[in-house]
Amino acid sequence: MKLRINAAVAASPPRPRRGRAALLTAGAVLSLVAAAACGNGSTSTGGSAEKDGFKQAAQSEGALTVWVDSTRLAAAQLYQKQNPGVKMDIVTYDGDSNGSNYLQTKVSLFNRTGSGWPDVVFSSQNNETSWAVQSGFTAPLNKGLIPQGTLDGWATGANAPCTVDGTLYCLRNDLSQTVLWYDATLMKQWGYQVPATWEQYQALGEKVATEHPGYLMGAAGDTFTPEIYLWASKCGANQITGPKAVTVNTTSADCTRMASLLDTLIKNKTMSTSSVFSSDFDKNEAGKVLMMPGPSWYGGALFQGTFKTAKGRIAVAPMPQWSADSAPSVGNVGGGTWLLSAHSAHLKAATAFLTWVTTSDDYQGKVAPGYPAVTAAAKTWLANQASSGYYANDITAPLTAAAGQVWSGWGYGQFSQEAVWAATVTPGMTAGKSIVSMLPAWQTAIANYAQADGYKVTQ
Amino acid sequence: MTAVTPNAGSAGARARRAPRRVRSGYAFVGSYVVLLLAFGIVPTVYAVYFAFTDTGARFVGLSNFATAARDFRYLPAIEHVALYLVFWLVSLVVFVVGLSLLLHRLAARGVNRALRFLYYLPGALAGAASVMVWLFLLDPAVSPAAFLLHALGYQTFGEVIAPGHLPVLFAMIAFWTGAGGWIVVMYGALNNISTDILEAARIDGAGAWQTARRIQIPLLRKWIVYMAILAFAGGTQLFVEPQLLSQASVGVAGRDYSLNQLSYDFAFQNNDVNTAAAISVELLLVGLIVAALFVARSGFFDAD
Numbered sequence: 001m002k003l004r005i006n007a008a009v010a011a012s013p014p015r016p017r018r019g020r021a022a023l024l025t026a027g028a029v030l031s032l033v034a035a036a037a038c039g040n041g042s043t044s045t046g047g048s049a050e051k052d053g054f055k056q057a058a059q060s061e062g063a064l065t066v067w068v069d070s071t072r073l074a075a076a077q078l079y080q081k082q083n084p085g086v087k088m089d090i091v092t093y094d095g096d097s098n099g100s101n102y103l104q105t106k107v108s109l110f111n112r113t114g115s116g117w118p119d120v121v122f123s124s125q126n127n128e129t130s131w132a133v134q135s136g137f138t139a140p141l142n143k144g145l146i147p148q149g150t151l152d153g154w155a156t157g158a159n160a161p162c163t164v165d166g167t168l169y170c171l172r173n174d175l176s177q178t179v180l181w182y183d184a185t186l187m188k189q190w191g192y193q194v195p196a197t198w199e200q201y202q203a204l205g206e207k208v209a210t211e212h213p214g215y216l217m218g219a220a221g222d223t224f225t226p227e228i229y230l231w232a233s234k235c236g237a238n239q240i241t242g243p244k245a246v247t248v249n250t251t252s253a254d255c256t257r258m259a260s261l262l263d264t265l266i267k268n269k270t271m272s273t274s275s276v277f278s279s280d281f282d283k284n285e286a287g288k289v290l291m292m293p294g295p296s297w298y299g300g301a302l303f304q305g306t307f308k309t310a311k312g313r314i315a316v317a318p319m320p321q322w323s324a325d326s327a328p329s330v331g332n333v334g335g336g337t338w339l340l341s342a343h344s345a346h347l348k349a350a351t352a353f354l355t356w357v358t359t360s361d362d363y364q365g366k367v368a369p370g371y372p373a374v375t376a377a378a379k380t381w382l383a384n385q386a387s388s389g390y391y392a393n394d395i396t397a398p399l400t401a402a403a404g405q406v407w408s409g410w411g412y413g414q415f416s417q418e419a420v421w422a423a424t425v426t427p428g429m430t431a432g433k434s435i436v437s438m439l440p441a442w443q444t445a446i447a448n449y450a451q452a453d454g455y456k457v458t459q
Numbered sequence: 460m461t462a463v464t465p466n467a468g469s470a471g472a473r474a475r476r477a478p479r480r481v482r483s484g485y486a487f488v489g490s491y492v493v494l495l496l497a498f499g500i501v502p503t504v505y506a507v508y509f510a511f512t513d514t515g516a517r518f519v520g521l522s523n524f525a526t527a528a529r530d531f532r533y534l535p536a537i538e539h540v541a542l543y544l545v546f547w548l549v550s551l552v553v554f555v556v557g558l559s560l561l562l563h564r565l566a567a568r569g570v571n572r573a574l575r576f577l578y579y580l581p582g583a584l585a586g587a588a589s590v591m592v593w594l595f596l597l598d599p600a601v602s603p604a605a606f607l608l609h610a611l612g613y614q615t616f617g618e619v620i621a622p623g624h625l626p627v628l629f630a631m632i633a634f635w636t637g638a639g640g641w642i643v644v645m646y647g648a649l650n651n652i653s654t655d656i657l658e659a660a661r662i663d664g665a666g667a668w669q670t671a672r673r674i675q676i677p678l679l680r681k682w683i684v685y686m687a688i689l690a691f692a693g694g695t696q697l698f699v700e701p702q703l704l705s706q707a708s709v710g711v712a713g714r715d716y717s718l719n720q721l722s723y724d725f726a727f728q729n730n731d732v733n734t735a736a737a738i739s740v741e742l743l744l745v746g747l748i749v750a751a752l753f754v755a756r757s758g759f760f761d762a763d
Contacts, residue, residue, distance in 0.1 A: 100706065101727060104727060105727040105728075109727075131730070135730070223710055223711075273615075273617070274615055274617065275709060277709075278600070279598055279600040279601050280599070280600040280614075284600070416710075419710045419714060422708075422711045422714075423712075423714050423715070426711045427617070427621060427711060427712065430617040430618055430621065430711075431621060452530060452729055
């Protein structure tokens with residue numbers, strides 16, 4: 001190193017006034033920074049026009065920027081392959097899974113700098129409109145961008161999380177209605193009946209605990225555990241009653257009946273407290289799943305993709321119901337959404353991609369891992385699943401029925417219910433506390449986070 | 460490389476201008492000052508401006524500070540950071556001084572070089588990468604040290620990252636990533652202690668323990684204070700460890716754990732940059748006050 005410096009010294013010509021030049025540079029940098037700081041994100045409004053229900057940016061040629069998670073990367077790549085003429089810049093990110101808030105963080109920075117927004121974004125969360133509308137990021141879709149005829153193709157209620165005051169701000173990618181996944185081979189071998197009620201489910205769990213210890217009736221260690229079990233049980237933990245209002249009651253009978261069922265099965269070890277995606281579950285428990293209540297995407301993403309369960313074993317039954325309940329209700333875990341940026345300078349290309357990615361049979365019907373939110377694509381998807389021969393029974397009837405049974409009392413607020421549950425209830429569960437005993441603390445935590453996001457909370 | 464450019468062409472030119480060493484000193488300091496202004500002073504001023512204004516840029520006094528203090532995550536975050544600091548600072552001072560004294564005693568032997576390299580190695584990884592290494596180490600399903608975790612009674616990642624364990628875990632991660640550099644610095648400082656003094660102590664009959672306690676540690680005092688000031692300021696800004704852990708554990712542990720995370724949440728989740736700035740200004744003040752106390756009490760700037 002020393003040698004090199006000496007050589008440089010010998011070779012470089014004399015440069016007087018270096019100090020002053022450095023000072024000048026420093027001053028220039030400073031004033032630049034100051035200018036940027038005081039800019040207050042004054043975006044150029046040149047050429048913008050009010051159209052399709054929002055103020056559009058000046059349109060231009062250029063690459064269409066698409067943000068997707070790793071699962072939806074296939075969709076963007078397929079579109080690029082089918083439309084080689086469209087210039088695309090495909091970016092993968094975490095898809096905001098587990099309430100990571102990546103998109104919101106980035107958009108808030110882009111809003112500050114006045115540039116950088118992606119044209120189309122996939123999010124695995126379905127509550128993005130709760131902040132994205134307010135921050136001016138999402139474009140209204142049913143005010144001219146996408147014809148009503150196309151929008152009518154979505155399953156009833158599928159776009160409810162995307163609708164704010166009658167205006168549609170995103171498109172649902174997939175439905176995530178919960179059903180009961182089970183190992184048909186083991187059930188037959190052991191002579192068990194698939195439970196139709198939660199009472200039967202619990203009784204079977206107690207039987208399995210003595211007859212086949214180590215085997216699982218389900219898993220309760222995920223961030224979305226409340227969305228599988230407590231949502232299906234009509235627990236009013238997340239009743240969004242207005243744009244900034246929520247009613248929280250986690251100690252009603254609807255909540256405690258499910259919580260104590262979970263407690264019973266956790267205690268006799270037929271209910272795992274590990275996340276189904278954890279290395280621990282994959283290593284020790286994935287081969288011991290007798291049944292597992294879970295969303296429609298468990299089949300492809302979990303059993304086929306992660307656990308690599310053999311073909312012809314996994315079957316689907318309707319979600320168990322409480323015998324006292326008259327109307328069936330199921331939960332829902334996610335079901336991603338596609339957002340279109342109101343700042344997009346390539347609205348035509350963006351709308352074309354958005355329409356294709358949500359409705360096309362080529363992607364939604366044949367490639368997508370989850371149950372498509374568009375009814376026509378869902379038909380193709382179900383037919384495809386049936387013909388793949390992976391499942392032990394016909395999954396069409398239970399999945400189609402469950403799609404219309406998602407309990408509507410659980411809303412889509414800005415605060416992440418998954419994050420609140422993970423931080424409040426999961427550590428206690430790991431430490432051996434009962435879920436019933438933690439329901440009040442869960443309620444307090446939900447109320448706190450809701451208030452921090454400016455919600456009016458009724459308890 | 461700017462440092463090498465100012466150089467004298469000839470002896471005559473050199474006589475007229477400042478000596479080369481002084482001028483290269485200016486260049487070094489100058490480039491540092493530019494960076495300090497761009498990434499230190501200007502953002503600080505910007506944050507202070509945000510902390511005392513609202514979204515409409517109106518002066519609001521201390522209202523942002525009040526909002527932060529009223530938040531339900533605020534007091535727990537202070538507790539978390541305080542507890543973490545206790546573990547982190549104590550372990551840092553005790554182990555860094557202890558290990559560098561040990562290293563110094565081994566000076567004559569061949570292991571010294573290897574050890575110095577080994578201590579420094581983890582520090583060569585970027586902060587986030589070394590935290591990722593730890594996330595693997597702490598998961599009994601994949602950890603190479605799984606037998607140790609099992610021996611301690613932990614079967615799952617969830618059990619390892621129980622809320623009560625977090626201050627110790629974060630201190631361990633921070634020590635592993637940050638202490639190596641300090642050990643090398645302390646070792647350098649130990650080498651600066653005149654051999655005459657050590658020789659005299661030895662002749663007077665001082666053993667290793669007495670030499671360390673009566674001579675080496677008192678002479679290291681300024682370095683220890685310097686380390687404590689920087690470690691304290693760094694420690695109050697705890698962010699990467701809990702943030703990554705929170706992502707790795709899908710939110711089970713580490714969410715809203717530290718004040719810096721709370722500031723981040725205010726800025727990007729609750730869309731309240733002003734309160735976020737108020738918290739960062741508080742962190743700055745605490746760091747400055749503690750540094751001032753340490754400097755004043757230790758006579759850090761006294762000439763020898």
